[in-house]
Amino acid sequence: MPDVKMVNVTIDGHVVTVPDGTLVVEAAKLVGIEIPVFCYHHKLDPVGACRMCLVEISPGPPVAQAGCIRPVADGMVVKTQSAMAVQARADILEFELVNHPLDCPVCDKGGECPLQDFTFRHGYPTSRIDGPRLHFQKPIPLSPNIALDRERCVLCYRCTRYYDEVAWEQELTVAERGVHSVIASQFDQPLTSNFSGNIIDLCPVGALTSRLWRFESRPWDLHHTPSVCSKCAVGCNVTLWQRRGQLVRVTSRENDDIDEGWICDRGRFDYTDVNDPARLRVPAVHGSKTTWAVALNTVADGIKGKGSKLGISLPQDLTNEEAFLFRRLLDGPLRGAKVKMHGRTALPAPSGEQLMIKDIDDARVIIIVASDTENDVPIVNLRVKKAVSKRGAKLIVIHPDAVDLDRHRETVHIRNQPGEAAAEVRKLADHELLHEPGGPVAILYGDGRGSEDAAGLVAACTELAAKVGAKLMPLYRGTNERGSLELGVAGWDSLDGVEALLSWGPPPTAGVPASVKFHAVWDHLPRPEHQNASVVLPATSFAERQGSYTNLEGRVQFLRPAVDAEAPLKESWDVLCELAAALGLPLDYVGIFPIQREAAKAFPALAALAQPPSPEPEPVPVLMGPARP
Amino acid sequence: MSALSSHLLEEIKALPAKYPQPRSAVMPALDLAQEELGHLTPEAMSEVAVALQLDPGYVEGVATFYTLFHLEPVGKHRFYVCTNLSCMLRGAEDVVDRLKAAIGVREPGEVSKDGLFSYEEVECLGACEYAPVVRLDHRYEVDLTRGKIDSLVNDRRLVRSHVKTGVRSSLDTTPEPPRKKPVRRTKKSG
Amino acid sequence: MAEQRGTVGGPVLTEWFGRANLHKLEVYEKLGGYEGLRKVVTGMSAAQVIDEVKASGLRGRGGADFPTATKWSFVPKDHPGPKYIVVNADESEPGSAKDRYLMENSPHALIEGAAIATFAIGGHQAWIYIRGEYDLPYEKLRDAIAEAHAKGHLGDHPFGTDYPLDIRLYRGHGAYICGEETALLESLEGKRAQPRSRPPFPAIKGAWGQPTAVNNVETLSTVPWIIRHGGAEYAKRGTEKAKGTRMVTVSGDVQKPGNYEIEIGVTYRHIIEELAGGPFPGRKVKVFWPGGSSAKVLPGSMLDTSTDLDGLKALGTMGGSGGIIVMDDSHCVVKGAARLLRFYAHESCGKCTPCRVGSNWAVRTYERILANEGSQIELALLDRVQQGLQGGRCLCGLGDAAGWVIQSTMNHFRNEYEEHCLHHTCSVEGALIHA
């Protein structure tokens, strides 16, 4: 750890000791002082564009200075409340409002809008703005999911900077100049990035809003629940927002170990199924609604004692708790059943110490093999981009096709024949970039979506890692693939020829085998494949679930129900216990905690389950701002 | 069918090598495209982007920032009339009025019916000692009067085949330099 | 065919102007040109070059008035990669035309100066960023660079040495803000020209991320003379603190507009009345911009002000880019200020809020005033906007300059503003029209 020089700064009379180079706005936060910002964002490079953060700094020229681009220096004195600073910020806010439409009553940002808050806290008490405002056509659809309101935009450039710096794309840019500058998607084509939705969270005003949730409610009317995204194995942290039993939005919840505050568009926008009026809510046997008891007994009868003639299709997002119960079923009454987990890779369970996502930051060389990271592990893809463009790591990609990481001109892309990735990995040991990498080397590998021989590839990567001293990260795709592997339920069996099928979640990728005579379905939406099912059980969606996932790096994280599983819907662990009972295996848990405690004891990888954290979200610290002029 | 000719695209692809970093080639490339087409269409900008391995949005952002890139059709001869302070003090407003009448347009950017002319009101051209000034066909015309405007327009009406670059500046007191590569005429491929 | 308007045969910059074909290498060299570069590459160290320029007291002529030698010394000596000199030939400040005058007449002086500067910072390449509208200067420079290469003054072995020197040209495409040095660098990198936040400063991270010194055309064109005659010789001219000579462009309501080389310290009366022939008969100088449109105006009563840069600073204005715009008593100050605000609003890059919004707000306010819709409110608004544009609110100097135009014209000519806003008349241009 290099020695960082510490310096003392005085901010409004409070002395704070911070590492040299800390920005004034960040130092102020440490002593509980709010310096308002629009363009500054702690995950983006500072630009000093909006001028909202003006403060008085001495020593220095006798003018206001932007706190977001000024690193502190020893002995610096910052005044956020001096007459000069207060007036400067009030002037800026007045400018922000000169052309602002002031349509707060119909703006979705209202209630969580920094522009509103800052105007209240730092602006002039009365408006002196008269005369016509500039107008733009609005709102403009940027994509099916995002709307842009140019009149509300304060041109902080967070959205375009994010696109350029973090996502490495320029489909969202600024066009024109001066007061006519506008945010624009290229030639008005819809945005296509898988990372577009983050700009909604970033926008400090109501210029970028979700089209899935418009004009519905005020943020203070919503309940929010901290949870984990259930769409892939990265395990980004999210906040689920609920109103009147509906899931109305998903936002990111910054966790620097994993997502750094970004989520992909699947995680953000792929939730409307939760509120689908067609949701299955009542069990049915041969198409007629019935009770859980009847339905589960029918299932039990249909699958009991079938041995290898029973096939089970599992969803990718089953929780560790559900997997643990399933494991007990497979060890007991359902022994011998063929299991196929949905959406998983062919990669085996990891062995030895693995690379953690945050370690990618410090890698000097990153090797990515057989994975289209943009779609397979989206937020890991952003982490790799950060390591490359912000921290100077070198990147080697082994993949048959073009990938989005090619956007960096220095990416070394080795195009292998499908199935030959392992051979290319072996050749890498002599690659010039690996002679003197100058720091840690990271190897991230997928399974080429089935095109590669997983065992061979793992062996080659492990060999290379040993040679060059690298750490490995298997890029699982299934949400809880890693947890299920550790619990031994992440089956990879063919379901051909089975006579009974229990299909939980979406139907098997290969379809329902023709040999199936008894078909039990456990799903949250009706689907055509349910047509001839003997039993249909209603399932909870990710928003109604509780439990935990193990992400691809082995981190156990808790998801919490944002929406109540209203009867007759039952939580999955409860259903599994009752099914076990019907199969003759008494699993008597009074809630999810005993399951977690037991699983924690039985599986070292799940030790974290012994102590689930408090479900209450951490309170947001309130920073005190200076009075308005 | 592409908007830009294939030899031009080849020329554009060779540009990045001339600069320490390839992005610097964007403006020279747009320049070439504009020279060929007269103005920059979305297709042309996208093709430039592809040739330089950039996103079209990036190129659009750059092209819309600078005033010398035209995103709408322009006349064959463009008058960039300075209307900034020094020229204004010396009658630039008059010059603009006369010019509008002479080429028969009502506002900046409008192309005359014969397609020969359009004009733009621009900021200081850095030749204030010659105010009022206009930049026309890559040369400055200075000390403008109504009569001079009329003759600049009439000369170009009469000699339709007038070569864009052959015109000597009235500022140019030096002998003719060796003629460089002729400027490409508007030519569409395919 | 128009004649060159300005000083010929002056003391430093225009020493050889007026000689036929000075833009030709042959002529330039015969007069003593390229002696400076020869001296530097064959017999001096980079530190010696910087010391010589330091002794001259030369300060930047692009507007910021920063000591040139000091700027060069900020470029790290031990940087492993390339280092660049970037020549600011974007001259777009209203009222300023002197860089064009220098490049058209004596392109080799700039090339020689740029090469010397490149040597002084330990670099090998200089980039000249020239505004896109300057066709003739571009061609002159292009041909001159080719000549210098052909003659072996540039290239891998200038004057037979092993110190490669190369000069490249890059054309702008119409944006005043490209004159601001960090916006210029963005533009040079192929981006939208929006000023960068500092730190890092260009000396540490400039063009293409490498250490860079940005210098104005006039600044660098002065350097060969300093090397030829010695810094001390240059320092004999000018005032105690502001040394040497400089170019000024005089334009507007004068009889002999042109680019004049003056010794720093002469008065504006000398420049406007003697060099530029004074106002037209029967007219008086009402107001003048002492250093480009961005310098706060001075009223005609202050013609005896000295061009001493520090003296101007004390008055709250500046020598800036040397563009002296003269307005006589037949022209309306409000209209003039409105036109300049239109310029600043049009050229605002749009990056920072106060300049983007404020300049446009001012334009719309001026429009109302000139349409005789003004009132006390408009007067108060202009005051408000000019304050909001200054005092560190903006990221770069463009916004401040827009504020200064409003502030200084209102300060000296409040009567004209009040006439427009409160009485909806113009006794200046209105009177003329009715006369």
Ligand SMILES: Cc1cc2nc3c(=O)[nH]c(=O)nc-3n(C[C@H](O)[C@H](O)[C@H](O)COP(=O)(O)O)c2cc1C
């Ligand atoms: C808005 C703005 C416009 C400028 N325009 C020019 C210009 O056209 N030419 C120039 O040389 N410097 C211009 N400058 C000054 C440059 O930023 C920079 O200080 C100068 O090029 C440094 O060169 P020097 O030290 O030789 O003066 C401008 C500055 C600002 C803020």
Ligand code: SF4
């Ligand atoms: S749309 Fe929002 S994030 Fe983007 S520039 Fe405007 S205010 Fe900033």
Ligand code: SF4
């Ligand atoms: S002051 Fe104006 S020109 Fe300068 S950065 Fe701000 S918006 Fe751009």
Ligand code: FES
């Ligand atoms: S937050 Fe500092 S300038 Fe925008």
Ligand code: FES
């Ligand atoms: S004001 Fe017209 S050229 Fe300068």
